[in-house]
Every structure is written in structure tokens, then in C-alpha cells.
Amino acid sequence: MSSQDTLLEVKNLHTGFNIDGRVHHAVKDVSFSVKPKEVVCIVGESGCGKSVMSLSVMNLLPKHNGKIDKGEILFEGRDLAPLSEKEMNAIRGKDISMIFQEPMTALNPVLTIGYQLDEVLINHTTISKEEIRRKSVSLLKQVGISRADQIVNEYPHQLSGGMRQRVMIAIAIACQPKLLIADEPTTALDVTVQAQILELIGKIQEEVGMAVLLITHDLGVVAEMADRVVVMYAGQVVEETDVDRLFYEPKHPYTKALLESIPKMDEKRDVLNTIEGIVPSLKNMPEKGCRFVDRCPAAMDVCREMDPILGETDKGHAVRCFLYEESFPQSSDKRAEVQ
């Protein structure tokens, strides 16, 4: 793939944490790409590594114990992983922005909304001071804040959760980034407010023409927003495809089970499908074999002996499961030869 039709390409990313002198990989061999103006959803349960993955892209891992061990993060063809803090600062907030789950803690409580918005513009543009404040106000209006002229002089605690998330979005889009990473942007919000924010992200995405990497655990949000979906389990990508095929032709047993375990409004079922057991913790990951094997209804002997790879079964549909022959490592060699 040339760099023109991919905006972000994550290749074989391994992110490890040093716990008690041993490195545990929270993200192991994750590869995916985001095209310009595309909405890609990363979906998975807690502990699947989706947030660590997004922090790796932004180079925001905790310095004392988190580290990218292997792999590349290519943004417009340039590898972000080895960049220095200063080089990253030129990219963060300008080309790639991020919004976080907790709108309560992501804003600085002792600075006005206006100050925090101006800050981004001061750092990344050369426009004059008055111009900046005018831009800040218009950004707030763009994200649907009605009293924008007054809000710029207010502090985060004076706003509700939904409003704060709007402010976060305004800050994130201030420099018209090419990529917006949204890590569980609506999880802390009520469902009616969540609907407002999702609609806003969709609207802004079209206006600004940016790509969105949306990280969520909510399959409803995925169905609503995504063009393509990456399903993660225990630090690995287990399935990747477009949104329609994910919901109508899921391949990986985990994806299937996940889809069947959510109660749906429009049907009545007495018993929900369950996935027995729990996600293995970071310290107790199986050394080899498929990481889902202990909970998998279709587990085979081979699943414990070999690591399945993410193999493309149909065009644009990749899965990491030995039920599909593309997941056997040999076929990847063949694939590599062809490429």
C-alpha cells in the first residue's frame, strides 16, 4: 500500500509494560490501517489493549515502565515510534488529536475554557492574539455550545459532562487534524448526551474531513459510527473487517459470542449467550497458542500449540483463528511471497 491511500498504518506493534522486572505485552503484534476520512472503530472489552494501543500511537505511554518494543507506527509514511518528545509535540494537537473518556479530568480545572482552547492555537499557528480568541469562540459554536462568548471565560467545573466533552472536541479539532483518536468518548456520559456527542463527532468528521479512530467497548456505538472495525482481544487483533460484515458475517468465535451476548431492544430472549470465564490478565497470558482458547466454544488441540496469525479470508476481512486456514502461519509466508 502506498502512503497516499493510508493515513495511519500500525505495523506489528508490540507495547510492553515492565512489571516486577518482566516485560508483559499489553499489545502484541497489532497491525491495522486508517485511510483518510475513514472512521475505524477499535472494539474490545476492558484489558484488551485498545487504550494502550491508542496511547502508543500518540506516544503517550507512561515513561517509567511502558515502551514500544517492536513495530512501526506510520503516519503519512513517517514512523512516529522513535520520535522525540519535541517532534511529537509538533504533531500532537495539529495532525493527530485525541479526546479522552473522562471529560472531567482531561481539562485543567484551574484554567479557563478559553485559555485551554487558545493554547492549542498558539502552539500550532502563527495567527494574532485577537484572531485566536475569535477562532476559539467560533470553535465552541461549531461544537454546539450556545453561550460561546461567555463560556470562554468560564472554568471546566461550571460545565456539565456533555459540555466538557464538547469543549474537548473543540480543542481537538482546533487545528483541523487529519486524524482524531477518540478513546471511549461517550462512556462516562448518559445515553441521551451520548447521542448528542456521537452525532457531533460524525458531523465534525464530515466538515473537517478528518479520519477518526474510535475506541469503544459498545457495539451499538460501533454499528452507529464505523466504516471499518478492528476487534481486539487480550492485546491482539482477532478480526478486522467492514462494519456490515462484522455484524452480519462475523468469523471469529469471540466476535460471534460478543455479538450474541448483548441484550437487544427489538427481540425477546430468555437467556443471553455468555462467554464463560474472563479475559486473562496481563501477567497470566498464555505463552503460546490462541489467547481466547480457554473461553472458546470451538477450541481445538492446535489452538493450544500454535499462535494463529491474522489472515485475510476474503478481501477486506481478516481473522485470527485456526477455523480458517489463512490463520496458519505457513499461508502467511505464501502471502508474503505473493506481495
Place this chain on the structure above:
Amino acid sequence: MTKETVQSEHLLQVQELKKYYPVRGGFFRRKVGDVKAVDNISLELKRGETFGLVGESGCGKSTAGRTIMRLFKPTGGKILFEGQDITELRGSGLRDLRRDIQMVFQDPYASLNPKMMVGSIVSEPMINYGMGSESKLKDEVMELLKRVGLPEDAYYKYPHEFSGGQRQRIGIARALALKPKLIIADEPVSALDVSVQSQVLNLLKELQEEFQLTLLFIAHDLSVVKHMSDRIGVMYLGNLVEVADGEDLYKDPKHPYTQALISAIPQPDPRNKSERVILSGDVPSPQNPPTGCPFHPRCPKVMPHCSEVKPQLKEVNRDHRAACLLYE
């Protein structure tokens, strides 16, 4: 209705229940206002049914649950349990009541004592009610732990050794220990992942059948509430705005708030992107609620007199009540 029929049909009746919290201010900490957390709700629970209470954060659903449990003293109204007025119960009367009403809490991390063995946690209520000593109750507790799907050695372990879902099972075992008639489950699955959430929901349903429980299921997620409940009450700003059978409520919601709430839930189906009713604004503060209908500032179907008259819960269809002036 004679008292006997009341007893046989309804386990719990809540009549015009109010719970206000005082707001204090100024130098002498005088009362300057009220937060009307629960403002006049009435509902009945039939024996063996699951009643779901749904609403957004701050709507008063948890306060309602805890006031019914008599963890809080109601500001006004009446609570009848098996026909007996429990609103004013104190001391030993209240203690006896707690045996029949138990609670499952939201946070499985905070609601279990980290210094107690699981066996002690589950047997404690039984010991409190004089059902025997810990050693005598051991077999019974083991049986209970097995029933909620925990391994046998769980008895000797501590809460931190369990995952969120398993801890919630411990909480459920504790609630079941006294064989209560009513269980109030306050957001029992909202802290859990979807794959674990379904395990706990299934367990609650099974146990309800097995132990003939009546369940007051409080949650913010309407799809979870609908899955669990026979009837559902929708709360907004301390008020019950609609009560109906679960299926009815979803297919034919009457109150504009319920309609918006249902349409706001993202459906896990990319081919079914229905038109949304997007509400503007946020839930107002319960300290200073709007006049008239509490929902009128955000209501897409607002009429001029909505800000003046407060609508009461009225039967719109059979077994379907809504508090909205559209149906007056």
C-alpha cells in the same frame, strides 16, 4: 380492596414517595433549599415479577431503591411491604424487614469487605439473624456459593482474588443468604464487561425463578432493563414519567422522554440506523427543577402550558401509564 387481596397480589406498594435532601448554606448552615431526588413516585410490585427502574444519572433511581429498602428515611409518602406500612419502622421492626428485602450493589469492588473471607461475607447476614454459627452454616454457604457459580474453594478466599463478575456473584450470594422476598439490584452489571454482564444477567434470572424472588432492577441501560423486566418504570428528575409492560414500552412509548431515550440507544445493527430524536441540553439540576413538567425544557413536543401544569401519571392504555399533558 380488602387487605388480604392486597397481600396476595402486591408484595410492595409505594405511594407518593418523596425523598428530599436539604441544601444548607450561609454562616449558620441553615436549610436554604431541597434537592428533590425522588419527587412523588408511586409503583407496585407484584409477587415474582421484575420491575425495572430506568433513567439517566441523577434521575433519582438509586435514591428510590434505597429509600424503599429504608436505608434512607422518606420525606413523604408511604411504603407498604406485604400490606404492612414500613414507612415509619424503626429498631427491631426494621431489622426484621431487612431480612425480607436485600440489596445487590453496583460496585463489586467497593461493596465487599476486603478483609473478610468470602465464606464470612456470605454467612454474616445469616449469623446476624441467629441462624447459627459460621461453622454450622458452612455447608449451606458452600451450597449457595456453588449455586451462584463460584468454585468450591471460594469460601476460603478474599474478594481481591476474584474478577468483577465473580465478585458480583458473591454479592448476589450474600443477598440470597437470608432467602429474602424482594431483592433490590442497583445497577448490578454496569461495572462489568459485556461478556461477563450476560453471565450475571442470566444468573439473576435463573435465581429469580428458583427462589421465587421479586426483583426491583435499577439500571441506566434500557436494553438491559428491558431484557430483565416484566414491567418498566422510566424516571426523569425524580419523577416517574412512564410505567408499562417492557414490550409495550419499547414498541409504543408514550412519553416524549421515553421516546427520546429509546431512540438515543445506539443499536448494534449497522443496517438499522433509525432517525434519532436528539434531545438538546442536559438534565436540569434537581435542586432547581423546572416548573410544570420537569421535562418541558428539553421536550421536542413541548406545548405552552407544559411549563405551568405538572402532569400526573395517568393510564393512557391498559396497564400503560404516562405523565404527559399530551394525553390529558
